[in-house]
Amino acid sequence: MALFTLGLNHHTAPLAVREQVAFHVERVHQALGDLTRCKPVHEAAILSTCNRTEVYFATDVPEAATQWLLDYHHLARHELEPYLYTYPERDAVRHAFRVASGLDSMVLGEPQILGQMKEAVRLAEEAGTLGTTLHKLFQHSFAVAKEVRSTTAIGANIVSMAAAAVRLAERIFERIADQKILFIGAGEMIDLCARHFAAQHPKQLVVANRTVERGLVLADRFGGTAIKLEELGERLPQFDIVVSCTASPLPILGLGMVERAIKARRHRPMFMVDLAVPRDIEVEVGEMDDVFLYTIDDLAQVVESGLESRQAAVVDAEAIIAERVDVFLRWLATRGTVPVIRSLRDAAERARRHEVEHALKSLAKGEEPARVLEHFSHRLTNKFLHAPTQALTQADADRDQFQAIVSRLFHLHPESRVDE
Missing domain, CATH: 3.30.460.30 (Glutamyl-tRNA reductase, N-terminal domain)
Structure with a gap:
């Protein structure tokens, strides 16, 4: 596997x-x-x-x-x-x-x-x-x-998606402080975006979420308010900036809803950021003249501006990763030997238990303990060595290789010999 x-x-x-x-x-x-x-x-x-x-x-x-x-x-x-x-x-x-x-x-x-x-x-x-x-x-x-x-310095000078969204908004509006902002969702990404936009002290900050209570927890931290998702159609025209990131499988803001909002705004521009995958805002919305719609891929181009200062750290990071990959693969390789090791230990334990029972019976018969112990050690040694000895004597073409493996397994040396 x-x-x-x-x-x-x-x-x-x-x-x-x-x-x-x-x-x-x-x-x-x-x-x-x-x-x-x-x-x-x-x-x-x-x-x-x-x-x-x-x-x-x-x-x-x-x-x-x-x-x-x-x-x-x-x-x-x-x-x-x-x-x-x-x-x-x-x-x-x-x-x-x-x-x-x-x-x-x-x-x-x-x-x-x-x-x-x-x-x-x-x-x-x-x-x-x-x-x-x-x-x-x-x-x-x-x-x-x-x-x-x-x-390493891999995390230095990061320009986040949230910061990139603020930078793009500043290209559309002279002052974020004069704008009303709507956040759709209350997850981690919206939290990050709300932090960056709130630092610009917008005129109004509202969080729309399926669960109003959760949206209110987020909005309270930045002096904002919360509404239900069902209110989007009615409230959307009020906002200059809309940032959305939910887990909805279908778009939350459709073309019709945004068209009505733009009409109610008398075609004042609306800046929209869709950070969701799948997207929260229908693709066709981006084709409207008075809407500036950016997706997560669009923001990536802004993010690249802070890349150079972190590139030097990539070399160091890759070196660390290469070393740690080898460590993990060595562990993974040992996983394949676990069943064999378990079988070897089980076989040795069965042999040990059998010889202990045999020795205990001999002692119960009154035989001399020293003789029983000597007999026990000989029988156990013979059992442990029987399989490798038999394999060595039966080895043919690969005899040298097999001998080398046995020598390594039992820490044998060329000069090792049994005294006669």
């Missing part, structure tokens, strides 16, 4: 493709169960974010996971295969370490991916699909990420 990673990300697939294979949190348990029950996959974890969908799994038939992904999302092979990558063992381990360390992120060195990986592990544990191999892989990934972040 080998380790693999199957997936696509912002390097290999555009947003329109990524959103087709995104897994919503509430469906991950079902998906993992479906993968491990119906396919020859023994362990599995799903990492699904705005920038990537990846399946980490252990199997002897990697193609089974690819077919499952296509079937699960009802996609034809030609629609998805050009964007997919499948990494075998060493590459899969290296990839996991790079992802956890932020080296494979749209924002180089960003820390959010580590939390998202930990959430993927938690969901796999709950689903019962995180076995020993994947558990060890992710624990090593988290340790490597910690080492990279603490010993």
Whole structure:
């Protein structure tokens, strides 16, 4: 059974493709169960974010996971295969370490991916699909990420998606302080965006969320208010800036709703940022004259401005990862010997118990203890050495190789001999 990673990300697939294979949190348990029950996959974890969908799994038939992904999302092979990558063992381990360390992120060195990986592990544990191999892989990934972040400058001068959104808004509006802002959703990304926009002291800050109570908790921290999602159609015309990031499988803001809002605003411009995958705002909205709509891929171009200062740290980070990959693969290699070691110990224990019983019976008969002990040690030694001795005497073409293996196993030396 080998380790693999199957997936696509912002390097290999555009947003329109990524959103087709995104897994919503509430469906991950079902998906993992479906993968491990119906396919020859023994362990599995799903990492699904705005920038990537990846399946980490252990199997002897990697193609089974690819077919499952296509079937699960009802996609034809030609629609998805050009964007997919499948990494075998060493590459899969290296990839996991790079992802956890932020080296494979749209924002180089960003820390959010580590939390998202930990959430993927938690969901796999709950689903019962995180076995020993994947558990060890992710624990090593988290340790490597910690080492990279603490010993290199990979996280220095990060320009986040949230900061990029503010920069783009400043291109449209002279002063953010004069604008009214609506945040749709109350997750981690909206929290980050709210922090950056709130620092500009906007005229009004409102959070729209399916659960008003959760939205209110976020809004209170920034002196804002909260509304229900059902109120969007009525309230949308009031806002100059809209930032959305929910887990909705369907768009929340459709073309018709935005058209009505723009008309009510008398065609005053509206700046919109859609950070969700799948998208929260219909694509056609971006074609409107008075709407400036940006997706997560659009923001990546702004983010690149802070990249140069972190590139030097990549070399150091890659060196750390390469070393840690070797460590993990050595551990993985030993996993294959565990059944043999267990069988060897079981056989030795059976032989020991049998000889102890034989010795105890001899003592019960009144035989001399020293003689019983001597007899016991000879019988036990002969039992332990019988199999390797027989194998040595029966070896033919590979006799020299077999002798070398036995010498290594029992720490023998050329000068070793039995005194006559």
